[in-house]
Amino acid sequence: xxxxxxxNQEPKSNKTSxxxxxxxxxxxxxxxxxxxxxxxxxxxxxRTVYYxxxxxxxxxxxxxxxxxxxxxxxxxxxxxxxxxxxxxLFVLYTVPTSIGVDLFLALLSNxxxxxxxxxxxxxxxTMGISAxxxxxxxxxxxxxxxxxxxxVLNSLNLPVVQWLINPDWALxxxxxxxxxxxxxxxxLILLGGLQNIDQTLYESAAIDGAGYFSRLWRITLPSLSPTxxxxxxxTLINAFQSFGQIDILTGGGPNDAxxxxxYSIYKEAFVNYHFGTASAQAIILFVFIFxxxxxxxxxxxxxxxxx
Amino acid sequence: xxxxxxxxxxxxTLLIISALVIFFPIFYAISVSFxxxxxxxxxxxxxxxxxxxxxxxxxxxxxxLHYLKNSFIVSSVVMxxxxxxxxxxxxxxxxxxxxxxxxxxxxxxSTMLIPWEATMIPNFLMVQGLGWTNSxxxxxxxxxxxxxxxxxxxxxxLTVPYELREASLIEGLGHFGFLTRVVVPYCKTSFITLxxxxxLTTWNMYLWPLLVTSDDSARTVQIGMKQLRSQEMATxxxxxxxxxxxxxxxxxxxxxxxQKQLQQGLTKGAIK
Numbered sequence: 037x038x039x040x041x042x043x044n045q046e047p048k049s050n051k052t053s054x055x056x057x058x059x060x061x062x063x064x065x066x067x068x069x070x071x072x073x074x075x076x077x078x079x080x081x082x083r084t085v086y087y088x089x090x091x092x093x094x095x096x097x098x099x100x101x102x103x104x105x106x107x108x109x110x111x112x113x114x115x116x117x118x119x120x121x122x123x124x125l126f127v128l129y130t131v132p133t134s135i136g137v138d139l140f141l142a143l144l145s146n147x148x149x150x151x152x153x154x155x156x157x158x159x160x161x162t163m164g165i166s167a168x169x170x171x172x173x174x175x176x177x178x179x180x181x182x183x184x185x186x187x188v189l190n191s192l193n194l195p196v197v198q199w200l201i202n203p204d205w206a207l208x209x210x211x212x213x214x215x216x217x218x219x220x221x222x223x224l225i226l227l228g229g230l231q232n233i234d235q236t237l238y239e240s241a242a243i244d245g246a247g248y249f250s251r252l253w254r255i256t257l258p259s260l261s262p263t264x265x266x267x268x269x270x271t272l273i274n275a276f277q278s279f280g281q282i283d284i285l286t287g288g289g290p291n292d293a294x295x296x297x298x299y300s301i302y303k304e305a306f307v308n309y310h311f312g313t314a315s316a317q318a319i320i321l322f323v324f325i326f327x328x329x330x331x332x333x334x335x336x337x338x339x340x341x342x343x
Numbered sequence: 344x345x346x347x348x349x350x351x352x353x354x355x356t357l358l359i360i361s362a363l364v365i366f367f368p369i370f371y372a373i374s375v376s377f378x379x380x381x382x383x384x385x386x387x388x389x390x391x392x393x394x395x396x397x398x399x400x401x402x403x404x405x406x407x408l409h410y411l412k413n414s415f416i417v418s419s420v421v422m423x424x425x426x427x428x429x430x431x432x433x434x435x436x437x438x439x440x441x442x443x444x445x446x447x448x449x450x451x452x453s454t455m456l457i458p459w460e461a462t463m464i465p466n467f468l469m470v471q472g473l474g475w476t477n478s479x480x481x482x483x484x485x486x487x488x489x490x491x492x493x494x495x496x497x498x499x500x501l502t503v504p505y506e507l508r509e510a511s512l513i514e515g516l517g518h519f520g521f522l523t524r525v526v527v528p529y530c531k532t533s534f535i536t537l538x539x540x541x542x543l544t545t546w547n548m549y550l551w552p553l554l555v556t557s558d559d560s561a562r563t564v565q566i567g568m569k570q571l572r573s574q575e576m577a578t579x580x581x582x583x584x585x586x587x588x589x590x591x592x593x594x595x596x597x598x599x600x601x602q603k604q605l606q607q608g609l610t611k612g613a614i615k
Binding site: 061066070081084145158160163166167169172177220273298306325 | 350351354355357358361362365366368369371372375383384386427428429431432434435439440441442444447451454455456457458459460461462463464465466467468469484485487488493518543546547549550553554565566568569571572580583584586587590591594595597598599602605606607609610
């Protein structure tokens with residue numbers, strides 16, 4: 037990072053007075069962000085930890101200290117166990133598939149072909165479609181009687197599937213919707229990463245007579261690894277934070293089959309008003325995402341090929 | 344020559360199939376929004392007779408125009424708030440030097456490790472305590488500070504040539520003058536990227552508006568979508584799809600206009 041590149045060339049005279057005024061201006065410029073981060077992020081995080089050790093009333097005001105009881109309760113609660121299982125399965129269904137599909141689309145769209153701009157617009161289009169709108173559209177596609185998918189199965193003389201009603205299918209159906217709605221963003225980032233690859237690398241490979249797949253394996257993917265690493269982290273974190281599509285498609289059902297972590301927090305806090313156990317779940321979510329991000333960074337440091 | 348032509352053929356085939364699969368749900372939603380009830384029940388792919396009545400019923404079922412207005416206001420305010428706060432903070436981290444700056448930068452970046460959902464319970468209680476539920480303030484102010492935006496702008500600010508800064512010092516421009524008259528025009532593309540990105544994400548926000556809007560006064564279109572879905576269920580899919588079409592049009596237009604910009608800008612912020 038070229039953090040100090042420009043600043044080091046600061047005029048040598050009146051250095052200290054420049055620094056002093058820099059501090060004042062800096063704090064002034066940072067003040068609004070520091071204030072908002074403190075009020076709406078750091079303080080609530082501390083407060084969540086506090087709630088997770090307490091039992092509170094509906095306003096969150098009156099509370100009784102219960103120590104680790106909320107956590108102990110959660111780890112014995114079959115509903116929470118189901119929620120964790122569903123969350124991990126959901127991550128497993130969505131993350132590798134998303135990255136595979138998005139990489140495939142980005143590689144296709146990186147070819148210099150006539151009309152490629154049109155395809156790029158189509159592939160990125162789902163980024164402009166909200167979780168709520170996506171979910172409503174897919175709700176219709178999954179509809180048991182008038183939905184498109186069962187219509188196709190019908191015309192092929194196959195048995196229809198209760199996409200969102202059958203507990204064995206619901207999580208998969210929600211996963212497909214999620215992969216589709218998150219496609220646009222990852223596609224744009226991966227395409228950008230591909231376009232940043234130094235073209236001279238390919239020119240020397242072309243002289244060697246390397247084919248498409250050998251170039252893909254030896255040049256494209258290694259050069260793309262920082263982008264792939266970034267998009268894996270983002271997709272993973274996104275999967276853990278999924279909410280809107282679940283609220284509209286299944287409401288966490290059937291039989292809690294799609295009761296993912298954030299949905300479970302929402303229900304526990306704002307339907308059942310158990311702020312204590314909900315906060316304990318929120319802290320578990322925070323720890324998951326924190327560890328994942330740190331692990332990814334550690335892993336990436338060793339494996340990722342930076343140019 | 345022959346090899347190149349067959350390679351092209353393969354690529355176009357894959358591109359067209361992918362495009363059909365990916366665009367199908369959008370195409371179908373728009374198509375159903377123009378269908379009569381009979382066509383929907385007959386599971387047609389294309390309306391036998393175009394009707395606009397679904398759009399009428401979408402507007403009748405709920406105050407859709409009011410929700411659209413709310414979404415526009417909330418998204419624009421968050422966008423402007425994020426642009427102002429991010430550019431001030433990014434300026435500090437790119438151009439100013441003082442003790443503790445790097446620690447502050449590290450703290451700012453570390454906020455990306457905190458999932459917003461992990462803090463939503465105290466946030467909700469606080470916003471409720473402030474009397475900000477069902478208000479634009481509650482929907483916008485908590486989102487003004489963004490580590491992503493600060494990082495994105497800072498990366499671009501670092502590329503501003505030193506000569507520009509020297510010249511502005513000689514001309515007697517202060518920090519604020521340098522920021523608004525030199526840095527902002529120089530880094531215009533990053534500002535557009537961040538602007539489009541924050542408008543899109545705010546427009547599409549779901550969980551927070553669900554929590555803090557209990558009546559129509561500040562409710563956004565996304566929550567309207569949920570209402571439309573629960574009110575009508577299986578009875579009027581045409582109306583539901585008309586509603587979905589209306590709420591995605593503004594963001595789709597924005598995306599089509601800003602696609603190139605967004606792609607280049609986001610990549611810059613994400614990778615470099």
